[in-house]
Amino acid sequence: MVQGCENVRPALRRAPRVSYRWVDPETVLQEAGTLGVFGFGTGAVRSEDPRWLGVDLESFDAPTPLEIWQVDGSVTHGRAGDVQWSRGDGWLFAAITLDEATHGGPRDTAVTAYAQLCDFVASRRECHVQRIWNYLGDINQGDGDVERYKQFCEGRADGMGRFFADGFPAATAIGHHAPAMRLQVYLLACDEPGERVENPRQVSAWQYPRQYGRIAPTFARAMTLPGQDVLAISGTAAVVGHASAHQDDLLAQLDETLVNLESLLVSAGMPAGFDTQSPLKVYVRHPTDAPLVHDFLQRRLPGVPVLALHGDICRSELLVEIDGWRY
Template sequence: MVQGCEKAVAQAVDCRAPRVSYRTMEATAALAEPGMLAVIGFGAGQADRDDPRWLTLALEPFDAPAPLECWEVEGEVVAGRDGAIRWSRGGGWLFASISLEETEHGGVESTAERAYRALAAFLAQQPEHHVLRVWNYLTAINHGAGDAERYKQFCNGRARGMGDAFGEGFPAATAIGHLDRRPLLQVYLLAGVQPGLRVENPRQVSAWRYPRQYGPTPPSFARAMRLPGGDALAISGTAAVVGHASAHHDDLLAQLEETLANLEALLASAGMPAGFDTHSPLKAYVRHPADARVVRDFFRQRLPGVPALLLHGDICRSELLVEIDGWRYA
């Protein structure tokens, strides 16, 4: 599996971070481009493909036609499968994804454990074993009360499955609820041959230090990750949270302003210039479809020119209306 990657590993120090962009084009054409590490499609309108670099997420876009998310690297890309895991590598970077049906694995907690255990075992055998960024999408994330809430159960299973795989520190991450009727868990990640620099937000309590009220297992992620080489910041799912508490219940515009303040705080903590530009792709997960227009107008006014992909998804706390993640390039 690792045959042919030694040259890419040796050159990884000099290679720039994967470039992520949103592009309106056919998936076949995107996958045919040199250096394409991964292509991600969104919603029911996307067909599945045999190429391991292709992933369709069960998140409906508010744009039609929906753009593809393209990850490009410098160097040759090879791809394959390892059980339920699809993977591709190039230039010292690794993309890996796994999609599991809960009905086949006994519920969200055991499915999360199985997914993360499989990913941890796979990564342990790879040169690119430093996990930098993870995305998690699950069904009905807010369903259930107290410790029985599905997001809290997911956190339990994730922690058991990862074991000591993240012993050097947690990666940046997102966890969003999709609206697909299937009880489907989808996890994908970016890993590299070198570790990144974990970034926390001074306006927020680190997620793994959340008090017990947020569940028996605190969320396991860093607020952002500066990638090896320092030329890119991978930003975790960011919402209107101050300290550890949600802010501005039921006030979408106030939540957007608070979220932007948190994003700017992350840039400052990472030692990057303030602001986002035309090369800083961001995803906005919007709970209520009727709010999509307001969110889009906010981007146009407060983040002009920033590529924005708006997706219909539930945030991990039911009182939060929007969450933003994405990339900032130096």
């Protein structure tokens, strides 16, 4: 299915506001305009509301904040099959969490997750997917073409079919350490298309050479959201060209990642730098690296809200990855 829905009307869409807040989910869910509420790790206070998602990644920050997405006006929500969703002001949040125990391995589970999500989004007015997050267990387990990440990439490509024939959304794919082998995929879509942004320092992921798997990863480096006011930034690591740089050197990887982020801002035509309005996430492979990562980012990105999560980057030599929003 091709993402062929028409543009409804040329309205300027104000991007959802994204923030980290130390509050109770029910309090936030009662606020007008709440589109999504994300808890992190096993300690997160849960909610049955379809706008709430418990992400299978542990935070290094205690207490851990919630990530909150808010739009103007009223929000409706529901469930459809395995999909939980909410919509408001031209924006759509949709998520699916599937247990590999009942859906096959990483490949088949990704096929089902993407087929369900794409079917669902295709039926909505907000059918232009801007940004997708993927979290799966033991992402680096297995060698060569059967590494679980590469199997996930194959299933993802299969499940999306021709839905993104016009171009892929921005994305993140990170490994979690939760005991249940769950695949979590969630997305932000809009009733208007965004603009895909690539990084001239990096080979586009869908053009990666064969050594990275039978099926190249299907994502754009970033997406300028409709309304042109915000850049949604994909998982960004120390990849230069198509190669991983600075093996085993955490600080050099962090430096290279910041160069890649700045390069993306230039490519998107945005002013340099990040500030208090631009929440980021940093995924750290080794918990013992977390304090160093924290100090580095405090020094280099002062005032920027950064949520640090324990997650495995999809290439085993990469120690750290950053994604987020540039407002």
